[in-house]
Amino acid sequence: xxxxxxxxxxxxxxxxxxxxxETHFSNTIEAKNxxxxxxxxxxxxxxxxxxxxxxxxxxxxxxxxVAPNFTINGKNYTIPFAVEESSVVAAASKxxxxxxxxxxxxxxxxxxxxxxxxxxxxxxxxxKLEQFFNEVKPKFFSETESIxxxxxxxxxxxxxxxxxxxxxxxxxxxxLHATFETKDSMGANFINSCxxxxxxxxxxxxxxxxxxxxEEKNITVVMxxxxxxxxxxxxxxxxxxxxxDLAEKHIENPQExxxxxxxxxxxxxxxxxxxxxxxxxxxxxxxxxxxxTGNDFRAVEAGVHxxxxxxxxxSSLSHAKIExxxxxxWMEIPLALGTVGGLTSLHPLVKVAxxxxxxxxxxxxxxIVAVAGLAQNFAALRSLTTTGIQQGHMKMHLMNxxxxxxxxxxxxxxxxxxxxRNTVTHSAVVDYLAEIRK
Numbered sequence: 001x002x003x004x005x006x007x008x009x010x011x012x013x014x015x016x017x018x019x020x021x022e023t024h025f026s027n028t029i030e031a032k033n034x035x036x037x038x039x040x041x042x043x044x045x046x047x048x049x050x051x052x053x054x055x056x057x058x059x060x061x062x063x064x065x066v067a068p069n070f071t072i073n074g075k076n077y078t079i080p081f082a083v084e085e086s087s088v089v090a091a092a093s094k095x096x097x098x099x100x101x102x103x104x105x106x107x108x109x110x111x112x113x114x115x116x117x118x119x120x121x122x123x124x125x126x127x128k129l130e131q132f133f134n135e136v137k138p139k140f141f142s143e144t145e146s147i148x149x150x151x152x153x154x155x156x157x158x159x160x161x162x163x164x165x166x167x168x169x170x171x172x173x174x175x176l177h178a179t180f181e182t183k184d185s186m187g188a189n190f191i192n193s194c195x196x197x198x199x200x201x202x203x204x205x206x207x208x209x210x211x212x213x214x215e216e217k218n219i220t221v222v223m224x225x226x227x228x229x230x231x232x233x234x235x236x237x238x239x240x241x242x243x244x245d246l247a248e249k250h251i252e253n254p255q256e257x258x259x260x261x262x263x264x265x266x267x268x269x270x271x272x273x274x275x276x277x278x279x280x281x282x283x284x285x286x287x288x289x290x291x292x293t294g295n296d297f298r299a300v301e302a303g304v305h306x307x308x309x310x311x312x313x314x315s316s317l318s319h320a321k322i323e324x325x326x327x328x329x330w331m332e333i334p335l336a337l338g339t340v341g342g343l344t345s346l347h348p349l350v351k352v353a354x355x356x357x358x359x360x361x362x363x364x365x366x367x368i369v370a371v372a373g374l375a376q377n378f379a380a381l382r383s384l385t386t387t388g389i390q391q392g393h394m395k396m397h398l399m400n401x402x403x404x405x406x407x408x409x410x411x412x413x414x415x416x417x418x419x420x421r422n423t424v425t426h427s428a429v430v431d432y433l434a435e436i437r438k
Contacts, residue, residue: 009055017057048346064292064349065089066356070096071104072371079372080353083288086397091379092285092372098248098382102241105374107367110234113159114336116191116226118176118199124216126165129174132212133163136205140176144197151190156183158194176202179232184362186295186338188226195224228299229306230336235363237370238330239378246327250386258327260385261320265329268316275316278377279308282317282331285376289369293357294343294350300335307334318377331374335366401429411436 002023008016017035025031035058040046050056062082067089070077079096081089099105122129140161148157157180164175176198180191199221206212206219246254268278283301290297308317318331339362343350354360357368398419402412414436415429422428 013050013057016055020057045348048348052343052346062291064353067092067096067372067375069093069100070368070371070375071100072107072367074104077358077368078356079289079368080292080356081285081288081372082292082353083284085284086400088284088288088376091383092375095375095379095382099239099375099378102239102245104239105371106238106240107370108236109363109366110236110332111232112181112363112366113232114180114182114187114191114226114230115232116178116180116195116224117164118178118195118202118224119222120174120176120199120202121172121220121222122174122216123172123218124213126167128211128216130163132206132209135209136201137161139201139205140198143201144194147190147193147197151182151187154183156181156187161198182338182362184339185341186336186362188296189341191226192224195226199224228303228336230303230334231307231310233334233336233366234332235335235366235370236330236332237367237374238328239374240326240328243322243325243327250382257385258322261327261329261381262322264381264385265316265318265320269319270315272314275308275314278380279305279317281380282333282373282377285372285374286333286335286369289372290337292350292353293337293339293365293369294347294353295337295365300337303334303336318374329374329378331370331377333370333373335369337362337365337369339365397426398424398429401426402433405430405433407433 005019005023008019011019017032021028021031021035038058038061040049040059046059049059062084065081065083066078067081068078070079079092081092083089141158144158151157159179159181161176161178164177166173166175176195178191178195178198180187180194182190203219203221206217209217243254243258246257251257265278268275283304286300286304287297290300304317305314308314317333318329320327320329322328338344339354339360344354345351357365360368398416402415407415411433415432418432419429
């Protein structure tokens with residue numbers, strides 16, 4: 001059993017590593033070498049990374065790949081993907097090429113509204129609370145002017161504040177439900193600062209509201225926090241073409257393919273077990289671009305999956321139809337993203353990724369990220385409804401297996417040639433590698 005350590009955060013980086021390897025590893029030299037080999041040689045850059053979080057000991061790398069030739073609203077993009085999963089970038093690139101020859105992707109921003117809430121307990125007359133709220137509502141705006149001034153200059157700010165009665169679900173529970181426009185920033189710090197001021201104003205003004213009894217004046221603020229569920233921060237991405245134009249090497253009968261594709265999407269719409277995997281495929285593309293551009297993929301994931309359940313049952317995020325001979329595949333998805341602030345101005349590779357995308361606004365990034373998700377979903381469904389997904393995936397995985405067993409260049413050539421005509425499985429690769437090493 002590991003002994004507890006006191007004052008770990010106050011240790012130097014070297015002291016932290018020494019404690020870790022001495023406590024948890026039998027081969028302390030090897031463990032320390034692995035940890036240190038991922039340090040950046042540039043001390044200034046390493047210091048920057050060390051200060052992103054607490055108790056850093058090293059860097060954990062993800063491959064940064066690119067998928068070129070994405071046509072979005074007539075403009076060409078090369079999209080960066082930070083991801084470790086085999087075939088994600090290849091699948092996105094194939095989908096980009098496929099739809100680039102058929103008019104490309106079309107996107108529309110539906111709304112960019114973000115949400116924050118002050119959660120509080122009020123024990124008293126609801127009508128008096130509503131009267132109080134209506135009287136003090138202007139103060140919520142005026143007393144946050146120092147916070148909102150710069151955001152307002154950029155065209156953002158507080159959109160509205162409403163009193164929400166949640167007492168049916170939880171006794172004496174109410175909310176201040178606020179909506180915000182944060183322009184090119186994700187806006188978490190801005191929103192939370194506004195909410196904390198709302199809470200302060202709420203409590204102070206309640207003490208001075210003459211219609212309240214002494215008990216009613218004692219409003220208890222439980223917490224003030226933004227929501228990562230942003231159902232009104234929506235972007236739509238879609239592709240469409242004539243059914244006959246779907247024809248290509250693996251789609252000899254485009255009508256049959258289109259019908260099968262639509263059925264595959266409908267299964268994901270009604271079957272949660274399939275919908276989860278279906279939507280995970282969408283998030284393969286979305287998360288990879290969100291990470292590459294320095295945004296919060298955990299917030300995006302949570303909000304997207306909540307949106308997938310908005311009708312009371314978990315369902316597909318994407319949809320497809322055939323109408324008047326036209327195949328259409330689309331998705332509407334909530335994405336709260338930023339292109340200024342946070343890691344976007346600190347992480348050197350995030351800056352590279354954003355410049356690769358030609359320094360998009362937050363709205364443009366929403367559209368690019370949505371397209372990455374739709375492209376990934378299309379590629380997966382095309383494989384599933386035609387050749388199957390494992391053949392291509394396992395061939396991509398082949399390199400990982402060869403790396404795991406330290407295959408030489410000559411061994412790699414032999415293995416790759418052998419599996420051009422044989423099914424790739426982990427055990428088959430290991431057995432064949434052992435055979436040629438005899």
